[in-house]
Amino acid sequence: MFSNRDLFGALFLSVVAGFLIFSIFTIHPFGFPNTPEMDDYIINNCQEETGANNGVTSVVFDYRGMDTLGEATVLFTAVAAVVMLLRRVKKND
């Protein structure tokens, strides 16, 4: 009663579950990041370098500004895509 597609799917699912569970248990325990020196650097001098009180906003707009530029582009692409796909198509080709 299991078609081979289901068996293949179940196999794939269990392999991914195995990977996930094993990597979850060997990563650093929750609440105790083991080498947070990059984030400590940001926490300690985000006020002088970027002038923002909010550490996360200083990371979003100044330390990792290119991510947010990519971010704004993703949203711009999605809006352009949705507007293009839902345009009124006249019968041309």
Next chain:
Amino acid sequence: MNFLETILIHSPPLIVAIPLLAAFLTPLIGKLNEKVRNGFVILCLLANTSLVFYLATDVLNNGLHTYIFGAKESTLPIVRIFFEVDEIGILMAVISSILSLLVVIYSWSFMKKSTGLSKYYTLILLLTAGMLGMELTGDMFNFFVFLEITSISSCALIAFWTDRGLSIDAAFKYIVISTIGALFVLFAVALLYGQYNALNMAFLAESIPVNFTFIDKIALVVLLAALAMKAGIVPMHMWLPDAYGRAPAAVAVVVVSATLASLYGVLRICFTLYGGIFNSIYVSSQAIGGFIVILAILTMLIGVLMALRQSDFKRLIAFSALAEVGYMFLGVGTRLASATSVTSYTDGSSMVTFPAYSKTALAGSVFHIFNDALDIGLLLLVAGAVYYATKETSMNKLGGLARNMRYTTVFFIIGLLAVSGIPPMNGFASKLIIYESTYQLNPLLSIIAVLSSIMLLAVFVKVFHSVFLGPSQNKFKDTVDVPKSMLISMAVIAGIIVFIGLFPNIVFDNLISPAVDALVDNSEYISSVLGGGV
């Protein structure tokens, strides 16, 4: 420093910023009138391509460019985003910018009668920016963001003909596969961040070989699986023929270069991020290499066998593109699988020695990426031209077009010879290198590779006969050849193909082999960031 010097120093971000700025301006300019917008888009891409060429000449002459965003010099715990432009990255950027420039010129008249063109050009510019960002960035999370931009914009472009159910279905398959791949890339980036608290590729490449934990193995497998899936390897290849076959021809060419950008991602992960591992630990490189070689052979065979059965012109070219992806993975797999002996030193570190042919295998695959982007691009543009002139894609209805579409027939012959690797064209050079090197790994591989090339040639000769030769049909009596803008872009690609075909050593020596040297040992990639960047 004169103007050109500053432009050169700031060129990595500008290469990504110019298409983005053009994409944001296009809807506004589109409100003025059509011609101004088309001209503006072509102008921006022309400027961008010349900037890429200018940076390429500088990177090939005096090495790697590093660019830090937001500060002049890097702090010790690397906090900011780095753009690292080395030879392989700029080579892929050259391919992407050439193809997108020619596609925009091609779609000036190919898409003239369609609606929603402002958004169409915006999405092509965004796709170009996404690809170039993927190829230049040196930061893992930034790579994920640009990967996402590329998949969203190419999915929307695939679904451009919204009145056809098949295009929408192809786009839905593409976006589901791309999103799953991107999410697993994000999961692997989160694993690496959780382990080393760093997102910079050079810092990770240096700290991963120090203690190669099991989490790094999982991250490696997840990254390779996700990026190979997006490059169209066998078990998850079904989206590729649908995407290329059912999208407008101009869009299919840009999606080809987006797929090759994901393939660049596989190279970057294999040889830069985990380069230290594959040079020292003998078993993992041979295991993964063997697995990739098997998948590559399967991709080749499935691509060619399915191409034999197709009756639709574009879908046939799509399956031959799938077969070509098999060649590229074959080269990469041979490089990894050919690790022979491990000499372990006293201080516990070990060095894997690779035979001579393994480096040429990788060179063959990088050269084939460069050639194949042009060959498949030309064939898709020819298919678009045939569709533009006759509004027909299934080959049994087509016939006798050679009489009145003279130029397109010439371009098709050039593309046909190039894809199936026949001497005068560029496909031959790269496929010959791949045959040679894989023969030394295992003769069966290169036999299958040669066989599938021959079958590809047979398929395309059949296509040439049924579409271009044969009795001239009355309903195609008055078909005139395609307008000038389409001919120009096809002519440029054909010219490049013929040039590479006649002088392969020029292109190989000063474009491909520095790229392979940059790939094979990542020490220069790491030292330029951690040794205090520019």
Next chain:
Amino acid sequence: MMAYNLPYLAVVALVIIGLYALLFRRNLIKMVIGITLIESGVNLFLITLGFRKDSVAPIYTGAPSSKSVMSLPVPQALTLTSIVIGVAVLALMLTLVIHLYRHYGTLDSGKIGGEK
């Protein structure tokens, strides 16, 4: 060590349920929901990596006491980006589902691929 990793189990549960919905369900809307589940699972994983035991949000307004530990800001910025990417992908997929429903009249992914 076991007790500390319970939040990660939520991540595994979300990703597995999302994958299950994607692989086994035929209805298009359920597949889109599956992808959103995986999306939120990976975002949750990114956030839980950046937590420190009894820490405060990394914000200096209102002068937090100098000895309070702050949670890591970088994963929160990454999650912000990946949430907006999730919204963008969701909007695109739903637009395609609207078109597929309008063109094929059904949401069953089995009947959609045919030549119609």
Next chain:
Amino acid sequence: MTEMSKIVKTITNIAFPFVLIYGLYVISHGHLTPGGGFQGGAVVASGLAMILVAYGSNWAIKKVKEKDLSIFESLGAIGFISLAILGLIFGSVFFKNFLTGKEILFGKIPEFGSTIANINTAGVIPWMNFAVGLKVIAGLFAIVLVMAYGTRHLKGGA
């Protein structure tokens, strides 16, 4: 989507100004309190979507043309990327925060005990917050508007 009853419309009229003010607060105080361009823009866009649901898509289509939204969205995006390029021109590196430490608007560096009052800090970040906020408001509302219009004749709604 069909129009809602009178009660829903009056409640929306009362609630929308508060949502709008809160959203603009989140955008403009991004560098002081948790929030920023994306979060604030999403709050305002949800307020606008509330109006769209209450008054029905036909009323909304007459009131708001998709063309104007795309103009606002492009302006926001161009504002954001030109701030990055200005960083290149003034601060000699792409995405440089060239306004910190200057005495012009948003130029000061906050000391340790700063409260929510001193908004005049964080250099180019507040400008970027405004640009991204404008873009997110126009973008998300355009998506909701076009989808409402796209599915209008699917269910034969008014």
